Amino acid sequence: MTRRLVTAKRLYVLLLATSALGVLIPLWEVLTHRARGSVNKLVWLFFQFLQTLPTQHYTLKFEWYSYRYAVFNACVFAVLLVGYRPIIRHLAKAETWWHDDTHRFPRRTIFLTSLALLVSFQLRIHWGFWMSGICGWTEAGTLTELSATPPPALTLTNSTVPAFLKQAIVEENAVYLPQAGYLTARDESLSRNTMFLHYRSGEILPANADLFDMVFHWFIFRKLETNHTQQRILFDMIRSALGYRVRGRLFLLPTCLAYPNHATYMPISYESYPPPDQLKHISFWAITIHVNSRREVEIVHAERLGIFDAPEAL
Amino acid sequence: MFRESPALHFYVLQFLGFGYLLYRLASRDYTVYGFLTEEMFNYPRRPPWMEIPLLHFTTFQWIYAFIPRPTPEVIFWLQVIGIIACVAGMIGLRPRWCAVVAFLIGSHLAGMMQASNSEVDGGELVHCLLLVLALSPATNFYGPATGFNLSKRSPDHHWPVFLWFLIIGSWYTMSGLNKLIDVGPHWPFVLRLENLAAWDIEKSIFLASKYANAKVAALHSSPAFSVFGGFMTLAGELFFLPVILWWPRLRPAFVFVMIAFHLLVFWLTGINFVGSAILLVTCLDWNALVRNVKVYYDDACGFCTRSVASVKRFDWFNRIHPSPISQLRDETQRFDLARLKDAMGLEDENGEIYYGADAFEQIATRCPLLLPFSLFMKIPGAVYPARYVYGIIARNRTKLGCSLNGACRPTP
Numbered sequence: 001m002t003r004r005l006v007t008a009k010r011l012y013v014l015l016l017a018t019s020a021l022g023v024l025i026p027l028w029e030v031l032t033h034r035a036r037g038s039v040n041k042l043v044w045l046f047f048q049f050l051q052t053l054p055t056q057h058y059t060l061k062f063e064w065y066s067y068r069y070a071v072f073n074a075c076v077f078a079v080l081l082v083g084y085r086p087i088i089r090h091l092a093k094a095e096t097w098w099h100d101d102t103h104r105f106p107r108r109t110i111f112l113t114s115l116a117l118l119v120s121f122q123l124r125i126h127w128g129f130w131m132s133g134i135c136g137w138t139e140a141g142t143l144t145e146l147s148a149t150p151p152p153a154l155t156l157t158n159s160t161v162p163a164f165l166k167q168a169i170v171e172e173n174a175v176y177l178p179q180a181g182y183l184t185a186r187d188e189s190l191s192r193n194t195m196f197l198h199y200r201s202g203e204i205l206p207a208n209a210d211l212f213d214m215v216f217h218w219f220i221f222r223k224l225e226t227n228h229t230q231q232r233i234l235f236d237m238i239r240s241a242l243g244y245r246v247r248g249r250l251f252l253l254p255t256c257l258a259y260p261n262h263a264t265y266m267p268i269s270y271e272s273y274p275p276p277d278q279l280k281h282i283s284f285w286a287i288t289i290h291v292n293s294r295r296e297v298e299i300v301h302a303e304r305l306g307i308f309d310a311p312e313a314l
Numbered sequence: 315m316f317r318e319s320p321a322l323h324f325y326v327l328q329f330l331g332f333g334y335l336l337y338r339l340a341s342r343d344y345t346v347y348g349f350l351t352e353e354m355f356n357y358p359r360r361p362p363w364m365e366i367p368l369l370h371f372t373t374f375q376w377i378y379a380f381i382p383r384p385t386p387e388v389i390f391w392l393q394v395i396g397i398i399a400c401v402a403g404m405i406g407l408r409p410r411w412c413a414v415v416a417f418l419i420g421s422h423l424a425g426m427m428q429a430s431n432s433e434v435d436g437g438e439l440v441h442c443l444l445l446v447l448a449l450s451p452a453t454n455f456y457g458p459a460t461g462f463n464l465s466k467r468s469p470d471h472h473w474p475v476f477l478w479f480l481i482i483g484s485w486y487t488m489s490g491l492n493k494l495i496d497v498g499p500h501w502p503f504v505l506r507l508e509n510l511a512a513w514d515i516e517k518s519i520f521l522a523s524k525y526a527n528a529k530v531a532a533l534h535s536s537p538a539f540s541v542f543g544g545f546m547t548l549a550g551e552l553f554f555l556p557v558i559l560w561w562p563r564l565r566p567a568f569v570f571v572m573i574a575f576h577l578l579v580f581w582l583t584g585i586n587f588v589g590s591a592i593l594l595v596t597c598l599d600w601n602a603l604v605r606n607v608k609v610y611y612d613d614a615c616g617f618c619t620r621s622v623a624s625v626k627r628f629d630w631f632n633r634i635h636p637s638p639i640s641q642l643r644d645e646t647q648r649f650d651l652a653r654l655k656d657a658m659g660l661e662d663e664n665g666e667i668y669y670g671a672d673a674f675e676q677i678a679t680r681c682p683l684l685l686p687f688s689l690f691m692k693i694p695g696a697v698y699p700a701r702y703v704y705g706i707i708a709r710n711r712t713k714l715g716c717s718l719n720g721a722c723r724p725t726p
Binding site for chain 2: 065068069072103106109110113114117121125126127128129130131132133134135136137138139140142143144145146167168169170171173174176177178183185192193194195206208209212213214215216217219220222229233236237240241244250251252253258259260261262263264265266267268287289291297
């Protein structure tokens with residue numbers, strides 16, 4: 001009985017300590033980062049080392065996220081204090097369960113897994129093969145861009161828009177727009193813009209980032225405009241992916257059966273594309289379209305943001 | 315705690331765990347990571363003042379401090395070895411070793427993704443399932459060495475399933491808790507899917523955009539739907555762990571809600587977690603299909619006797635064993651005889667007792683043609699009208715040809 005209680009109390013202290021760390025570390029992190037622009041090694045060990053979240057939010061609401069996380073752990077800490085007696089009672093039961101002689105391995109596996117899940121959640125540990133669930137998100141900040149008036153940057157006339165750009169438009173989806181207006185597809189990251197493949201035969205065909213088979217490809221191509229290594233990698237990746245796609249495959253399975261990428265893009269059939277070794281240039285474009293009241297789409301402005309030669313031409 | 319269970323549920327884990335990773339490895343092209351330079355594996359989503367994370371070590375990315383990064387060809391063959399391990403695991407050749415190899419390769423390849431561009435790509439759950447399989451007793455698996463035995467019962471078949479339920483349930487429940495912590499209890503009201511739907515329609519006009527299904531988006535323009543969808547998602551996630559552990563009747567409904575949620579996320583955001591549907595299916599009570607049941611019926615009642623005989627015609631796998639209550643002897647301690655006069659009783663192989671409509675649900679689960687009735691009764695709340703209808707029929711069975719010596723007068 002005494003042994004049970006001692007172990008239960010140790011477990012209780014572990015939970016209490018985890019909760020306390022969950023309160024103190026985020027606050028400490030925010031304060032030290034504010035003061036010095038860096039964090040000390042102890043904070044790093046407990047927080048940045050163990051988790052990758054909240055970096056997802058770092059660029060926008062990192063402090064807000066840390067405060068909320070600290071408040072949650074403070075609530076758990078309070079529950080542990082208030083419910084001392086029943087919690088100790090349950091932990092003592094768990095301890096007895098652990099020490100039962102039958103099925104020792106399963107009991108210990110389940111017990112330790114439960115503890116690991118709990119602590120991982122409180123400290124938001126990312127194990128690589130396990131993390132504490134998908135974070136909270138909303139679409140409250142998502143804004144539509146359809147505008148009744150042309151964008152101010154609209155300077156080119158219709159006659160200067162290359163005809164091949166039309167291939168990058170899915171006109172049939174315009175019928176779902178609530179009204180007529182102007183829309184622009186342009187992103188600060190070059191690789192997120194409308195991509196075209198230029199072949200030696202003179203054919204220019206559309207492509208998109210599905211070929212990269214990555215979740216956030218723009219972290220790879222941060223300096224695509226100026227960095228020749230990144231331009232070479234761009235060609236290597238696209239040629240490799242096209243090698244499968246022109247044969248109607250997504251890696252080893254037929255495209256129609258294969259499991260789509262985690263970050264999926266609008267579908268393009270690459271089966272009629274020329275062989276990948278014929279690829280000569282890759283260009284990226286910003287496109288502005290006008291959708292009229294009959295939901296007909298016209299490209300009214302296009303700007304070539306970058307064009308890169310195949311590595312063998314460099 | 316660990317009850318004797320048939321092996322079917324564990325076999326389902328073995329088949330779907332290896333099968334889903336096989337599907338991922340044969341579809342996803344990780345060779346692209348062979349083109350990247352060393353400095354691109356720098357955990358770019360972390361701020362500069364954060365250093366190498368724990369997952370750098372758990373996914374074995376640290377080995378590249380000592381050996382060169384693999385070329386696309388090496389990664390290709392690594393994927394092929396992973397695929398071979400999954401195929402071997404699926405057919406039961408050295409499945410525990412295959413689970414270890416598939417786990418190491420799967421999580422290492424995911425580690426390359428985590429080091430270079432993202433934290434998750436939807437493969438976490440299947441890696442955990444492989445870990446569960448790797449920890450399970452070798453005798454649990456089907457295969458040439460161990461055979462395929464559905465009648466053998468063992469506690470070893472039970473605890474790995476429980477461990478898996480704990481893990482998958484925690485994943486969804488923690489995701490629900492994250493919504494409460496990161497946003498707040500008002501999450502469904504600020505979800506604003508209608509904003510996303512309008513944005514999706516605009517983006518779907520450009521081929522360069524993330525995938526968006528304009529038809530589905532057009533159906534989601536109502537703020538009320540967003541609130542409804544938000545509540546369903548939040549409830550589905552928060553209660554997922556308790557439901558799959560303790561309320562088996564609600565499991566199909568919760569699994570359905572989570573699959574619908576994954577599909578909607580795919581259609582509206584182009585983020586693909588749909589494969590998790592394969593793993594969600596493992597949360598159903600597969601062993602119910604192979605557990606035998608004893609049905610106790612009132613043999614003094616003609617209607618009851620005829621009903622049981624009718625049901626037996628649908629029992630293609632001989633899982634239902636009718637027994638007249640006049641022969642009830644040892645079991646009298648477990649059954650309420652007065653209740654048995656009004657409603658049939660059923661004892662599951664696990665020793666669980668059911669009466670009336672609940673017993674019929676168990677019977678329907680074991681008869682392929684009656685399965686739709688079983689699924690209907692698993693809709694939350696559907697059991698109450700079912701019990702009501704059963705009660706009406708039971709009370710009026712004298713009008714349905716019950717009489718055998720006037721024995722089946724319903725008890726007052």
